[in-house]
Amino acid sequence: MSGYPQSMQESLKKLEQTRSFRxxxxxxxxxxxxxxxxxxxxxxxxxxxxxxxxxxxxxxGQKLSIKLVDLLExxxxxxPARVDxxxxxxxxxxLVVGGGGGGVSxxxxxxxxxxxxxxATKLRMGDSNTIMAEGGIAAATQGNDSPDRHYLxxxxxxxxxxxxxxxxxxxxxxPLIVEWLKDLGCMFDTHKNGDLVVSFAGGHTRRRVHSCKxxxxxxxxxxxxxxxxxxxxxxxxxxxxxxLLLDDQGKCAGAILFxxxxxxxxxxxxxxxxxxxxxxxxxxxxDFPTTNHYGATxxxxxxxxxxxxxxxxxxxxxxxxxxxxxxxxxxxxLITEACRGNGAQLVNKNGERFINELETRDTVSxxxxxxVRDRGNGIKTPTGGEGIxxxxxxxxxxxxxxxxxxxxxxxxxxFGEYGIDVRKEPILIFPTQHYQNGGVEIDPEGRxxxxxxxxxxxCSGGVQGRNRLGGNxxxxxxxxxxxxxKSVVEYINKAKVGKPTLQHVxxxxxxxxxxxxxxxxxxxxxxxDYIRDEVKERRYN
Amino acid sequence: xxxxxxxxxxxxxxxxxxxGFTIMKAMExxxxxxxxxxxxxxxxxxxxxxxxxxQGEYKLNVALACQxxxxxxxxLTQIPxxxxxxxxxxxxxxxxxxxxxxxxxxxxxxxxxxxxxxxxCPQKLRPIDYIAAALRxxxxxxxxxxxxxxxxxxxxSRCTGELTPYNIALFVRRFFCKHGRPKxxxxxxxxxxxxxxKFDQAIKAVAALSDADLRKKYDxxxxxxx
Numbered sequence: 130m131s132g133y134p135q136s137m138q139e140s141l142k143k144l145e146q147t148r149s150f151r152x153x154x155x156x157x158x159x160x161x162x163x164x165x166x167x168x169x170x171x172x173x174x175x176x177x178x179x180x181x182x183x184x185x186x187x188x189x190g191q192k193l194s195i196k197l198v199d200l201l202e203x204x205x206x207x208x209p210a211r212v213d214x215x216x217x218x219x220x221x222x223x224l225v226v227g228g229g230g231g232g233v234s235x236x237x238x239x240x241x242x243x244x245x246x247x248x249a250t251k252l253r254m255g256d257s258n259t260i261m262a263e264g265g266i267a268a269a270t271q272g273n274d275s276p277d278r279h280y281l282x283x284x285x286x287x288x289x290x291x292x293x294x295x296x297x298x299x300x301x302x303x304p305l306i307v308e309w310l311k312d313l314g315c316m317f318d319t320h321k322n323g324d325l326v327v328s329f330a331g332g333h334t335r336r337r338v339h340s341c342k343x344x345x346x347x348x349x350x351x352x353x354x355x356x357x358x359x360x361x362x363x364x365x366x367x368x369x370x371x372x373l374l375l376d377d378q379g380k381c382a383g384a385i386l387f388x389x390x391x392x393x394x395x396x397x398x399x400x401x402x403x404x405x406x407x408x409x410x411x412x413x414x415x416d417f418p419t420t421n422h423y424g425a426t427x428x429x430x431x432x433x434x435x436x437x438x439x440x441x442x443x444x445x446x447x448x449x450x451x452x453x454x455x456x457x458x459x460x461x462x463l464i465t466e467a468c469r470g471n472g473a474q475l476v477n478k479n480g481e482r483f484i485n486e487l488e489t490r491d492t493v494s495x496x497x498x499x500x501v502r503d504r505g506n507g508i509k510t511p512t513g514g515e516g517i518x519x520x521x522x523x524x525x526x527x528x529x530x531x532x533x534x535x536x537x538x539x540x541x542x543x544f545g546e547y548g549i550d551v552r553k554e555p556i557l558i559f560p561t562q563h564y565q566n567g568g569v570e571i572d573p574e575g576r577x578x579x580x581x582x583x584x585x586x587x588c589s590g591g592v593q594g595r596n597r598l599g600g601n602x603x604x605x606x607x608x609x610x611x612x613x614x615k616s617v618v619e620y621i622n623k624a625k626v627g628k629p630t631l632q633h634v635x636x637x638x639x640x641x642x643x644x645x646x647x648x649x650x651x652x653x654x655x656x657x658d659y660i661r662d663e664v665k666e667r668r669y670n
Numbered sequence: 671x672x673x674x675x676x677x678x679x680x681x682x683x684x685x686x687x688x689x690g691f692t693i694m695k696a697m698e699x700x701x702x703x704x705x706x707x708x709x710x711x712x713x714x715x716x717x718x719x720x721x722x723x724x725q726g727e728y729k730l731n732v733a734l735a736c737q738x739x740x741x742x743x744x745x746l747t748q749i750p751x752x753x754x755x756x757x758x759x760x761x762x763x764x765x766x767x768x769x770x771x772x773x774x775x776x777x778x779x780x781x782x783x784x785x786x787x788x789x790x791c792p793q794k795l796r797p798i799d800y801i802a803a804a805l806r807x808x809x810x811x812x813x814x815x816x817x818x819x820x821x822x823x824x825x826x827s828r829c830t831g832e833l834t835p836y837n838i839a840l841f842v843r844r845f846f847c848k849h850g851r852p853k854x855x856x857x858x859x860x861x862x863x864x865x866x867x868k869f870d871q872a873i874k875a876v877a878a879l880s881d882a883d884l885r886k887k888y889d890x891x892x893x894x895x896x
Contacts, residue, residue, distance in 0.1 A: 160889045253717060256709040270857050273894065276864070277872035285888035293877045301873060304860045311857070314761060314844030316813060323852030334893045342817065347714050351821060355840055359758050367705065389705050422710040458692050458739055462712050472896065487896070538818060542794070543713060546737070656703065664701040 132549030133455070137557075140508050143480030144518055144555060151474055152526070156485045161285065164492050171495035171503070173415040173448060174595075180444045184644040185637070186434050187578070193443040196412035200431050200652035204638060206371050207385065207394065209631035214374070219397045221247045222621050224384055226370045226429065227405030229257025230346070231586025231606035233353045235403045235575075236362050238614025244621065246362050247397060249386050251369035251406075251424045251655065255354045258407055258422055258564075258587060259606060262346025263465035263539070264330060265338040266310070266607075267600030268303030271327060274335040276300040283601060286332040286489045287566075287594020290442065295592035298573045299601070302608045307339055310607070315352050316341050318536070329470035330599030331450075332489035336470075338600035343465050343539045346603060368395060369428055369655055372634060373402060373436040373582065376627030381436065381581030383629045389655070398629055400621040401581040403613050404429040405606075408565035408587040411657040414446045418461025419562040428653035429588040433569045435637045438577045441590035442567025447597055450475070450493040452561025454516030456547045461561040464540065466490070466599040468519060468556075471536065472527035476518040476555070477506035491596040494560040501559070508557060518555040525552055564602065566593045575613025581624060583617050585609040676742040679725075693720055693735035693746060706750035713737045716822030719792065722746035732790045732824055752823035755834040757841065767845045768807055775838050778805060780831035787825035787835055793818045797825045797835035804838065809846040816843065 133141060159167070169175050180192040183201050193201070225236045228250030236248045250256070269279045279300040284291045307325070311317055318326035318340050327336040341348035357364070367389045374383040374396075381402050386395040406429025410421025419425070434440060451468070453459040469475075469486040475493070477483055477500050484496035497517050501507035507515035521540075525532050533541055533552050544551050568590030575583040586606040593601065641648070675686040678696060687696040694708060709717030718735035725743035735748060757774035764770050771778065778801060787797035800815035816839035826834045863869065879887065 158893075161885055252709060253706075253715075256715055256717060261710045261712050261714045270854075270860050272856060275872060276869045277876045280873055280876050281884075281888055281891065284884065285891075289881060289884060289888075297873050297877050301864065301869065304857060304864055308857055308861055311854070312848060314846075314848040316817060316843055316847045319851065319854065323854045324856055325854050329894075329896060334891045336894055344714070344818065347820065348817075351840060352844060355756075355844065358756060359760065361758065420712065422712070422715070423704065423708050457690065458737075539713075542818075543737070656705070658703075659698045660701060660703060661699060 132547060132554060134511050136511055137508055140478045141554065144476050144520060147480035148520065148523070151482055152523070154482060156482060158485045158488055159492065164488070167495045167499070168491055171498045172491055173417065174445055176415060179415045184646060185640040187437055187439045193440065194409065194414045194446060196414050197409060197427055197430065197443055200427065200654060201434055202641065202646050203648055203650035203652040204641065205435065205634045206387070206651045206653070209634045212385065212394070212631060214396060214629055214631070216396055217398045218395045219247055221245050221397065221399050223401050223403060223617050224249065224397050224399035225403045225405060226384065227257070227407060227586070228254045228364070229405060229407055229586065229606065230259035230349055230353060230603065231610040232403070232405030233357050234607050234610030235405055235585050235614040237353065237357060237360065238611045239617050240360060240362055242615055242618040244618050247365065248357070248362055249365040249368045249370060249397070251367065251428070253366050254364055255350045256422055256424060257350065258425060259346045259603070260350040261420065261422060261463065262603050263343045263463060264467040264599050265328065265340035265345040266307060266603040267330065267333065267337050267598065268307045268339060268604065269300065269335070269337055270304045270307060270325060270339070271335065271337065274337055276303065278334060279303065279337065282333050283598055284594065286598040287596055289594065291594030292591035294573050295571070298612065299592055299604060299608050303604050306604060306607045306611070310349060310352070313352050313356055315348055318342065328467050329487060330466050331469065331487045331493060332598045333600070338467065338470065340467065343467065343537045349603060365395070369653070370432060371653060372631065373432050374629035374631065375436055375633050376629060378627060379437065379580065380624065380626050381579055382626050400624060400626045401583065401617045403575070403583040403585060403617055404433055404569065404588050405584070405586045405610065406588045410562050410565070412654070414562055417448060417560070417562040418452060420449060420452060420461060420463040421562070423656065426654040426657060428655060429584070430569060431653040433577065433579070433582060433584065436579050436582060436633055438579045438582060439570045440567065441570040442595055443590070445566040445595040446562060447490055447564035447566050448494040448560040449563035450490055450497055450560055451519055451558040453556065454514055454559040455510050455557040457512060458547070459543070463561070463563065464519060464556055464558055468521060468524065468537065471532070472523045474520045474523055476520050478508045479506065489596055489598060497560055510557065514559070516557040516559040519558045520555045521551040522553060522555065564597055566595055566597055571609065573612065574616035575609050576616065581620065581626060583613040585613045676740065678740050679743070679745040681747050682745065687740060691740055693733060693738050693740055694718060696740050697735065707735065707748040711736045714820060716820035717750065719749045719822040719824050720746055721749060732792050734792045734822070749823065749827065752827050754823060754826055754837055756837045759841070761844060761848050764845065765849070767809060767842070770845070771804065771842065774841070777831060777833050778838060781805070781833060782831055784830050786828040786830060790824040790828050792822060792824065793820060795819060800839055801833065801835055804842050809842055809850055812839065813843040813846050
């Protein structure tokens with residue numbers, strides 16, 4: 130029995146009829162120039178209502194995501210005049226902000242190198258985009274592959290805008306990071322002889338994505354979190370950083386945390402801070418649904434920006450080609466790229482393919498938007514949505530009858546709950562916001578433009594350029610988590626950090642006034658606002 | 671009742687919410703703003719464990735609030751946190767998994783095989799089976815049977831032997847994957863070369879290309895066959 134409504138059956142029939150033809154059909158990849166044209170015509174980044182100029186701060190005059198600018202041009206959540214900075218609650222060497230893969234690997238590494246570390250996070254330990262990553266981690270570990278090949282794929286994927294020194298260390302460290310995770314006891318997919326299984330992801334010329342079934346991020350996260358607990362590194366949950374502290378020389382000197390349950394503020398004095406606060410997804414750039422976790426509200430970018438850190442590529446947002454479009458309850462949720470990496474094809478309402486499924490994500494998403502919006506070839510849902518088929522049964526046809534159950538158990542299970550058997554029927558998909566390509570600009574040691582402030586993972590910018598390849602994010606968080614955790618210790622061993630102040634916040638408020646920005650809005654946002662207007666109105670406040 | 675609305679009971683209190691919503695979206699529609707009880711919103715993190723009964727039925731059901739559609743007359747509550755037992759250990763200093771397991775988690779022998787855990791797993795896992803596999807020393811089986819665990823805590827909430835099954839499973843998986851599997855020779859070889867600087871020159875060379883040469887090289891790449 131079909132898990133789809135009657136209105137979608139005709140298109141499903143066409144999809145089945147063309148399957149054997151499509152199995153041998155070759156659609157060549159676009160060259161770089163053709164890809165650029167497609168992006169400019171169809172990618173949401175190029176929509177005039179996606180970006181706007183920011184009027185204050187280190188990136189003044191540049192165009193960034195509107196949703197971010199809105200929060201950058203807001204006031205601090207705290208009134209600097211009312212904060213007593215002499216009441217220090219924690220005095221540590223290194224404060225790590227963020228409890229995902231980047232923050233945890235930074236904390237582990239800083240502690241290994243002798244630092245007294247405190248980790249603070251907004252939700253529970255591990256609540257992050259890391260835990261949701263499905264596909265896996267990219268690294269050139271195979272005989273037919275090499276780090277320089279990985280370099281070329283990554284920088285072309287980023288449309289040649291990546292910081293080259295960051296890409297160099299990313300691809301160099303990649304196999305070392307896979308080994309580090311394996312030695313911590315992560316359950317990688319392996320062949321019988323112990324060799325690691327690798328899959329394709331879009332834009333990669335070799336199979337190089339190492340997976341733990343379709344729950345790779347969950348596996349990495351629960352293992353590194355367990356290790357953090359074993360090493361007894363202190364953790365503060367439900368305590369996001371709402372402002373950084375700087376000394377009178379402009380060096381980072383700690384942060385103010387906010388206990389979300391008691392609504393008290395916590396003053397942390399630190400010789401250095403590592404930001405690993407993740408991305409922007411829950412601000413819903415270009416008003417797309419998102420695959421991101423509940424806390425992805427760009428907090429780290431806001432507080433780093435007020436402290437003077439430069440942002441990079443914050444007009445480049447990643448839309449993942451395959452977010453779920455049906456059933457409605459799953460709208461926007463991620464369907465891993467590994468499906469396409471293992472042979473699933475994208476098919477329009479007439480049963481036709483329209484793009485090489487292993488192009489880079491920006492390209493495939495733009496191709497889908499063109500197919501649905503410009504060419505009218507989308508499949509309509511009963512509730513007014515439109516999408517494209519992801520022909521998942523091909524994974525078993527190309528592999529073996531058990532492959533979907535073995536490698537994509539999560540997807541089989543989640544759709545099974547709604548009566549859709551992805552072994553027999555395709556999944557309806559549409560692009561969904563997935564990743565913030567840019568962030569706080571860093572160097573290969575994780576340093577930002579503010580002395581004593583480091584950043585790692587999705588909140589940092591430069592390594593992915595304007596578009597990230599699949600498998601490069603689980604890699605990025607651990608490479609730069611480890612690197613910043615090491616270099617932060619070298620920094621604190623030399624740096625003389627003075628008394629913490631909030632002068633930069635006072636100055637930032639003056640800049641807002643000087644730019645004529647009158648606002649009652651405050652930031653960082655901390656949590657997205659999903660309360661209906663009708664409810665808000667009746668709160669009468 | 672307005673058309674398209676169905677009644678649910680949040681911690682005993684009645685609300686009418688639109689049909690078709692997940693529990694999480696229904697809670698937000700009512701006007702709850704989550705701090706606890708909401709994490710990834712995608713079924714991976716275990717933050718939104720929920721237990722519910724349908725009016726008039728004795729059976730206790732479980733759900734992830736972000737993944738489960740509401741049904742009429744659900745009496746629900748979320749369990750955002752459940753106290754857990756977690757042993758501290760250093761994998762580098764251990765070589766006997768069976769011994770370590772019994773020392774760190776002696777309560778594992780209190781599993782009476784009641785199967786209550788298997789009735790409350792939102793991932794449809796059977797902790798009773800992976801605990802049994804671990805007791806028999808079948809490490810690989812225990813690892814496989816527990817792999818999909820999201821550590822939501824519901825099994826621990828129902829265990830009559832007071833075990834924390836998911837922390838036991840995590841320890842077994844980590845130990846087994848670190849010490850019990852054959853080594854990936856290709857990875858060891860690659861990292862020997864990387865540590866010896868064997869790829870440094872090639873990385874430097876590609877990073878030093880002009881923009882135009884880099885683009886040319888990019889368009890001329892050869893792809894491994896799918």
